[in-house]
Amino acid sequence: MSNAREKIFAAIARNKKPMQDAAEKSENLIARVEVNTIPARGNLSGVAMVEEFEKRVLASAASIEYVSSNKDVPEAIVRYLAKHQLPNVCFANGKAGQFSWSRVPELDVRTTIGNVNSPVVVTEAFRGIAETGSLVLISQPGHSSASHFLPEYLIIILPYNNILPSQESVWEDVRQRSGDIPRTVNLVTGPSRTGDIEQKMVLGAHGPRQVHLVVVK
Amino acid sequence: MTETTSSIQVALYVTCLVDVMRPSVGFAAIKLLQNAGCDVIVPKQQTCCGQPGYNSGDEVAAKALAQQVIETFESYDYVVAPSGSCAGMIKDHYPKLFSKDAEWHSRALALAKNTHELTSFLVDELGVQTLDAHFEGSVCYHDSCAGLRELNVKAQPRQLLSSVKGLSLQEMKGEEECCGFGGLFCVKYSDISNTMVSRKLDNIERSGADTLLAGDLGCLLNMAGKMTREGSTVKARHVAEVLAGMTDLPAIGEGEG
Amino acid sequence: MSSSCSSFKQNAAVAIHDPKLQGALGKLGDGLQARRAAAVGQLPEFDALRNDAQRIKRQVMADLDCYLEQFESKVLEQGGQVHWASTADDARNAVLDICQKVGAKTVTKGKSMVTEELELNNFLADNGIEPVETDLGEYILQLRKEAPSHIVVPAVHLQQDDIAKTFVKSHAQLDPSRDLTEPERLVGEAREALRERFFAADVGITGANYMVAETGSTVIVTNEGNGDLTQTLPKVHVVVTTIERVIPTLEDLSTFLRLLPRSATGQEATAYVTLSSGPKREDDWHGPQEFHVVILDGGRSELLGSENQDVLNCIRCGACMNHCPVYGAVGGHAYGWVYPGPIGSALTPALIGVEKSSALPNASTFCGRCVEVCPVKIPLTDIMRRWRVEEQTKKLTSPFQRAGLSAWAWLATRPGLYQALTGLTAWGMKVVGRRRGGLTRLPFASGWTQYRNFPTPEGKTFHAQMKQKAKTKANLGVRYE
Numbered sequence: 014m015s016n017a018r019e020k021i022f023a024a025i026a027r028n029k030k031p032m033q034d035a036a037e038k039s040e041n042l043i044a045r046v047e048v049n050t051i052p053a054r055g056n057l058s059g060v061a062m063v064e065e066f067e068k069r070v071l072a073s074a075a076s077i078e079y080v081s082s083n084k085d086v087p088e089a090i091v092r093y094l095a096k097h098q099l100p101n102v103c104f105a106n107g108k109a110g111q112f113s114w115s116r117v118p119e120l121d122v123r124t125t126i127g128n129v130n131s132p133v134v135v136t137e138a139f140r141g142i143a144e145t146g147s148l149v150l151i152s153q154p155g156h157s158s159a160s161h162f163l164p165e166y167l168i169i170i171l172p173y174n175n176i177l178p179s180q181e182s183v184w185e186d187v188r189q190r191s192g193d194i195p196r197t198v199n200l201v202t203g204p205s206r207t208g209d210i211e212q213k214m215v216l217g218a219h220g221p222r223q224v225h226l227v228v229v230k
Numbered sequence: 231m232t233e234t235t236s237s238i239q240v241a242l243y244v245t246c247l248v249d250v251m252r253p254s255v256g257f258a259a260i261k262l263l264q265n266a267g268c269d270v271i272v273p274k275q276q277t278c279c280g281q282p283g284y285n286s287g288d289e290v291a292a293k294a295l296a297q298q299v300i301e302t303f304e305s306y307d308y309v310v311a312p313s314g315s316c317a318g319m320i321k322d323h324y325p326k327l328f329s330k331d332a333e334w335h336s337r338a339l340a341l342a343k344n345t346h347e348l349t350s351f352l353v354d355e356l357g358v359q360t361l362d363a364h365f366e367g368s369v370c371y372h373d374s375c376a377g378l379r380e381l382n383v384k385a386q387p388r389q390l391l392s393s394v395k396g397l398s399l400q401e402m403k404g405e406e407e408c409c410g411f412g413g414l415f416c417v418k419y420s421d422i423s424n425t426m427v428s429r430k431l432d433n434i435e436r437s438g439a440d441t442l443l444a445g446d447l448g449c450l451l452n453m454a455g456k457m458t459r460e461g462s463t464v465k466a467r468h469v470a471e472v473l474a475g476m477t478d479l480p481a482i483g484e485g486e487g
Numbered sequence: 488m489s490s491s492c493s494s495f496k497q498n499a500a501v502a503i504h505d506p507k508l509q510g511a512l513g514k515l516g517d518g519l520q521a522r523r524a525a526a527v528g529q530l531p532e533f534d535a536l537r538n539d540a541q542r543i544k545r546q547v548m549a550d551l552d553c554y555l556e557q558f559e560s561k562v563l564e565q566g567g568q569v570h571w572a573s574t575a576d577d578a579r580n581a582v583l584d585i586c587q588k589v590g591a592k593t594v595t596k597g598k599s600m601v602t603e604e605l606e607l608n609n610f611l612a613d614n615g616i617e618p619v620e621t622d623l624g625e626y627i628l629q630l631r632k633e634a635p636s637h638i639v640v641p642a643v644h645l646q647q648d649d650i651a652k653t654f655v656k657s658h659a660q661l662d663p664s665r666d667l668t669e670p671e672r673l674v675g676e677a678r679e680a681l682r683e684r685f686f687a688a689d690v691g692i693t694g695a696n697y698m699v700a701e702t703g704s705t706v707i708v709t710n711e712g713n714g715d716l717t718q719t720l721p722k723v724h725v726v727v728t729t730i731e732r733v734i735p736t737l738e739d740l741s742t743f744l745r746l747l748p749r750s751a752t753g754q755e756a757t758a759y760v761t762l763s764s765g766p767k768r769e770d771d772w773h774g775p776q777e778f779h780v781v782i783l784d785g786g787r788s789e790l791l792g793s794e795n796q797d798v799l800n801c802i803r804c805g806a807c808m809n810h811c812p813v814y815g816a817v818g819g820h821a822y823g824w825v826y827p828g829p830i831g832s833a834l835t836p837a838l839i840g841v842e843k844s845s846a847l848p849n850a851s852t853f854c855g856r857c858v859e860v861c862p863v864k865i866p867l868t869d870i871m872r873r874w875r876v877e878e879q880t881k882k883l884t885s886p887f888q889r890a891g892l893s894a895w896a897w898l899a900t901r902p903g904l905y906q907a908l909t910g911l912t913a914w915g916m917k918v919v920g921r922r923r924g925g926l927t928r929l930p931f932a933s934g935w936t937q938y939r940n941f942p943t944p945e946g947k948t949f950h951a952q953m954k955q956k957a958k959t960k961a962n963l964g965v966r967y968e
């Protein structure tokens with residue numbers, strides 16, 4: 014295999030041609046000279062940004078609600094389950110296990126690894142992206158990335174201040190965290206879907222059929 | 231002679247298909263250019279632009295013909311062709327053909343700059359907005375690929391058609407879809423070409439228009455040939471014929487009875 | 488993968504007369520084409536993004552080795568492994584080796600065209616490892632033992648009732664009279680059928696839309712969620728990809744993520760974009776214990792620095808095939824190798840040789856619709872044309888065609904003779920076809936007259952008329968010189 018590596022790199026070195034109108038090449042290939050276009054809709058701030066976010070979340074066929082504090086999250090979940098006539102059981106992923114679940118004793122909140130394959134999963138998002146209505150979920154200690162793809166219903170909790178205008182602003186924050194990029198970074202935009210049958214979009218392929226977002230102000 | 235020093239000198243590149251198949255399109259082009267105040271010249275030495283060879287990978291043949299066209303036409307202010315395909319060949323492809331030959335490349339670029347498709351020349355270069363023409367009927371317009379994508383010919387013919395009295399434009403669905411002509415393609419891949427022109431014909435018929443117009447004779451021969459074979463009642467004409475009010479002769483592919 | 492590109496014409500003839508296929512292909516216009524147009528229409532910056540993307544790709548290709556090294560070192564730093572594969576054989580063996588080391592019995596697979604290029608499924612099966620395709624389209628095709636006919640929507644050649652029949656036959660434990668008339672039911676049934684397979688798999692294999700050099704991440708862009716289950720549940724995750732997929736930074740990734748879904752399916756964003764970087768971290772509950780990236784060259788490095796280099800910029804969105812009238816007429820299988828449509832016609836000769844595949848770059852009218860929609864502005868028609876030049880230069884074209892073109896050039900560079908001959912031709916055709924307005928048979932052009940009439944010329948050529956007018960001074964005020 015190392016032989017293959019040598020062969021490939023030799024071929025590349027032999028054949029590659031510098032760009033004709035190459036901009037001044039930076040020492041560090043990663044420190045880029047040119048800046049890519051960010052569409053206007055990814056450059057919003059304040060209320061306009063949040064409105065854009067909500068619009069895009071809804072367009073992705075997810076639902077959204079706002080609560081005023083973390084304390085209100087458990088009741089919001091119970092209301093959601095009731096609305097969809099679901100049993101009062103859910104898996105709370107990682108830090109989502111720390112909401113004040115005792116406020117809703119009727120709800121059976123499971124937090125162990127044996128319960129990741131539950132029909133309802135509650136999880137926390139790292140950030141939200143206004144441009145596309147996407148939620149950024151990252152892998153963390155004591156947290157299951159797979160649980161985001163297994164349930165029928167995925168409920169995502171997002172602090173209001175973590176709504177950012179664009180992916181680019183999320184990457185900034187990812188770099189701010191200490192250490193490497195998390196093993197898994199998921200950008201989730203609405204429920205799972207497929208267009209594989211006669212080009213028609215059908216919701217609920219292998220992942221969640223419904224995604225509900227609870228924004229905490 | 232109408233030669234005056236102040237008028238715009240335009241050499242007509244009549245194209246080999248118009249020359250052989252439908253000379254009236256050439257005369258229509260002359261009339262449109264003259265009415266717009268141009269001094270029209272038809273260089274005798276013109277034949278084929280070299281596209282058949284170029285698209286078949288025969289660059290030797292293509293270069294020989296391209297050089298002949300460049301030599302024949304480079305001394306004029308403008309070169310105008312009643313075809314997006316041939317104008318596109320000169321404008322878009324000659325410079326590429328000579329990309330490794332500095333002298334011919336710069337001559338090709340210079341010619342490219344002065345070369346235009348007929349309707350875009352009238353509208354974009356001469357600023358013609360309206361024409362004094364009359365045509366009773368409803369038409370649909372097929373956007374030939376080279377004109378559309380290499381030369382941005384889209385609004386210009388429609389702009390001119392909108393001033394033709396008695397004419398109503400009824401767009402077809404998929405007006406930008408290739409008709410399946412493609413030069414030698416239609417002979418080499420005749421099954422596929424036929425599928426494409428059949429779909430085109432469906433769209434033409436469904437538009438409800440009674441005449442099909444386009445700016446390229448190749449596409450028109452293809453579509454007209456299909457329409458007459460299938461017994462369609464839609465007539466095919468080059469857009470220049472309608473714009474110049476020269477629609478007395480039978481439509482393309484129509485018999486004399 | 489073995490190819491049948493040289494039988495393109497025959498394949499196409501069959502495809503054209505297959506009403507089911509024609510029905511499926513007929514949906515592209517109001518389906519993927521219309522959806523792309525709507526999505527692009529809603530993003531004014533779309534064209535600026537295309538320019539950015541083209542620049543980024545060209546920048547990468549100019550220093551491809553450096554970006555790959557950077558990517559590799561980042562993967563290693565995070566505890567992953569990189570396997571370089573010069574040929575398809577190398578890549579197959581690398582994957583097999585990884586699977587055998589963990590004693591794998593089944594592997595789940597996300598959608599990956601590169602593994603089609605490797606014919607990996609057959610290879611694994613021959614070695615006693617069961618591959619399970621989990622993308623709905625690929626799953627359907629695996630049940631039917633068919634190859635994908637499209638790079639994004641692999642089963643686009645099928646209609647719903649074809650799929651229903653396949654499911655009735657394959658899911659034999661279910662009631663054969665069940666209702667499968669809604670696509671939702673088919674999707675639900677596949678979901679049920681595959682759920683256990685995800686948990687049981689020892690290895691998960693995915694492709695990569697991108698490798699991000701900055702972070703050592705591989706990225707998949709998907710809608711179903713199968714790719715994520717494939718790469719998070721098994722203990723080993725193998726990414727199979729190719730050298731040209733590397734991009735510099737996360738910001739560059741964002742540019743591509745704005746272009747890809749809009750171009751591919753007309754979505755503003757797909758349901759999932761997932762970045763995988765190394766194996767799972769110590770306290771993560773899920774994620775693989777091993778992370779392998781198999782990077783195939785497979786002939787691509789020879790495109791670098793060539794006139795056709797831009798074909799490496801492809802992001803496999805499928806827009807060129809969705810909009811190609813030839814693809815729309817014959818479907819993907821007719822092309823005879825992994826990549827159909829315009830990108831296939833431009834890329835295949837580079838990877839398997841123009842000798843075996845010259846029918847593909849010839850099967851184009853050069854209408855240019857593919858170039859118009861390509862998100863990275865690959866000059867696909869120019870590249871196809873250059874393959875024709877190579878074919879001509881290597882004398883792979885028919886002697887009849889070569890002689891014909893030379894004769895044409897010889898004649899057309901002699902305007903006097905040319906005009907005399909064209910004059911005669913026009914007159915001759917006129918005499919034969921005048922009454923009906925067209926000829927129904929033409930020597931040398933039966934391909935034309937099989938399906939259409941050949942319109943009759945007016946009579947005298949333009950030049951003949953000009954000459955006459957010049958003589959009689961009725962010259963219309965035109966200089967004929």
Ligand code: SF4
Nearest residue numbers: 801802804805807861
């Ligand atoms: S060539 Fe362009 S349009 Fe075709 S698949 Fe590649 S990126 Fe998409």
